[in-house]
Amino acid sequence: MVTLLSRRKRHIFLPALFLALALFSGSGNSSATLPSAPQNGAQDKSGSRVQIQPPKKGQAPAPAPPRPLSESTHNGLNGSWLSASPSLLGFDSLSLEMSVEEIGRMDGIYSVIVVRNGILVVERYFREASRTKPHNLKSASKSILSALIGMAIDKKLLGLDQPITDFIPLEKGDTPEKKKITVRHLLTMTSGLQSTSYQQYNSWIAEGNWVKNAMKQPLTSTPGTIFQYSTGNTHILSAILARAAGKSALDFAIEHLFSPLGITTWDWATDPQGINQGGNNLSLFPRDMARIGQLYLDNGTFGGEQMIPKWWIDESTRPGQPSDHEVYGDYGFLWYTHPGGRDAFTAVGFGGQYIYVSRPEECVIVVTSTLTSKGLEWEKQLFDTFHNGILKSLHPESRPLLRTALADSTGAIARADAPETGRQKTSLLAETITRLNLRQKPDKNTPAVTTLETGEILRIVNQNGPWFQVRSNGNEGWVLADYIRIISSETSSVARLTTEEKPAADKREKAPDDPRTALQEAELRAARLQDLLQVSEAKLNQTNSALIQVEEMARDQEKVISSGKITLRNMELEREGLRNLVASLESSLQEKKGTEAGLQKKIADLEKRLHEGNQGFSEERKKLAEQIKEMNLKNQALTLEHSQLVARFEKSDSAKKVLAGELEAAKAQGDAAGKSHQKLQQELAAT
Secondary structure (H helix, E strand, O other): OOHHHHHOHHHHHHHHHHHHHHHHHOHHHHHHHOOOOOOEEEOOOOEEEEEEEOOOOOOOOOOOOOOOOOOOHHHHOOOOOEOOOOHHHHHHHHHHHHHHHHHHHHEEEEEEEEEEEEEEEEEEEEEOOOOOOOOHHHHHHHHHHHHHHHHHHHHOOOOOOEEEOOOOOOOOOOHHHHHOHHHHHOOOOOOOOOOHHHHHHHHHHHOOOHHHHHHHOOEHHHHHHHOOOOOHHHHHHHHHHHHHHHHHHHHHHHHHHHHHHHHOOOOEOOOOOOOOOOOOOEOOOHHHHHHHHHHHHHHOOEEEOOOOOOHHHHHHHOOEEOOOOOOEEEEEOOOOOOOHHHOOEEEEEOOEEEEEEEEOOEEEEEEEOOOOOHHHHHHHHHHHHHHHHHHHEEEEEOOOOHHHHHHHHHHHOOOOOOOOOOOOEEEEEEEOOOOOOOOOOOOOOOOOEEEEOOOOOOEEEEEEEEEEEEEEOOOEEEEEHEEEEEEEEEEEEEHHHHOOOOOHHHHHHHOOOOHHHHHHHHHHHHHHHHHHHHHHHHHHHHHHHHHHHHHHHHHHHHHHHHHHHHHHHHHHHHHHHHHHHHHHHHHHHHHHHHHHHHHHHHHHHHHHHHHHHHHHHHHHHHHHHHHHHHHHHHHHHHHHHHHHHHHHHHHHHHHHHHHHHHHHHHHHHHHHHHHHHHHHHHHHHOO
């Protein structure tokens, strides 16, 4: 610490150190610093809380009563999660943290949970997600349905190779070949029915009866031969389960899966006929998704009971049909298997919803994301981080570390004052991750011994289901697993612990000078000093980690300050230039103001002249209007006179024609008279 402090000035580091330690022990967005918040409600589509009530009479039987608490490490927690430092589970903490942060920076990530040996190692939430917000699993719901089908088969409600037409008869005139489709074919996506997924999904659900529409899809291959992913297959399975069990898939899950696992909040959408959508739209907490993965990793056992048959787990997750996806691997019974050729299996939901289970590393990884397509490259990056980030951060041969320590410490569960002595025994230290009460008994309704603050160091001495008996600062009592985190383990002598636990009354009965009493007191002091040493070492490790983080923060801060100084100098230069520019602009503005005043005067003169001109123009226009009016009157008079002249002309023309006729007649008479005169002259001359 002295070396670390000497690297920077203490007046800079000490306040930052205290801040870092406060942040280290305070609340955050990871599992190690958040208390559990038991919930009794889900969210409806509007986002409001929906209280979950027991099924109504006639719909389904009430959920099974709580099982007796087991003493096993994971199964005994019955709905709670015990958390521990990554290093105790064999992880390189820095490498693990970097991998989780890398996933958190990917597009749309909501949560990352890592569980090893049944113990919570990482629980991180990003963006608007939180521990108490249920998430839609999308098609990862299919893997939950697979578990329900396996349980139903184990209860003899249906058969794996039973024809589906035993439950859903074919429509009249349908293809008889469909009678060959079995439950197995639906589970392996080899029914041969035309897919209702991808581009066909909306047209499939557009019709009122989803089951009938899925069943009437044409056969594109012989049942049992070709893999073809289809959500319609799993919806038919949900309908078959409902008919075989006499209750909905959800009610069956509540009774046989959710309640026994301690899952209390859920939502599962239905079709118009009320059948749960077997292929998607089941909502659970990410923590509860991890419970499903852990149940499969534990070969279907929980609380000492075989909830899902081991043969079903094996059959569901072994490599089966080659799938159509290069990242997820083959396909079992509604689980993708051997992704990347690894001994693992995964539930997959649209948009990035995963329950990934790795057998060799005994790990469960849960990831939830926004419900939008992110593409193949995103999926490759995520699974590469699973394989080459999270799982590669495990140290070799680290698998049994904490599981052995916890079983030995709590003894499945051997008390620390067990009668055997001299045996080497593992003891666990834990720290509180929130402020809580230390109870007298493993029951929330019992009185509190004292209140424990966040970050207090505890020694675990016993376990009863989800409760751990601990000692702290001379007090002993019980705390829930959700509120503590295992931070270290030690190997110590049972004889020493036995001596430590001697009742005070026994000590008082011994003579003060009894060497055995002195020895016991010395051993007790040594044990307490050992506890203090472990606490100090744990806090020292935390302090060193915090100091390293503070140093990095300080280095980053110095870079920021240096960059800020350069930026400030540039800003000062820029400000000086701006001042000169402002002065120049002000001068130009004054000139423009003078020019503007002259222009305004000219405009006023022009407006005045225009006004005067407008007045003269108005008078001239009046005179012209009067002249036009007079001309119009004269024009009207001329028009009338013209009409009269035309009329007179027309009359004179008629008279002319009459006179011409009369003239012609007179001329004809004159000609006749001349001829008569000439004839008379001729006659006269003849006489």
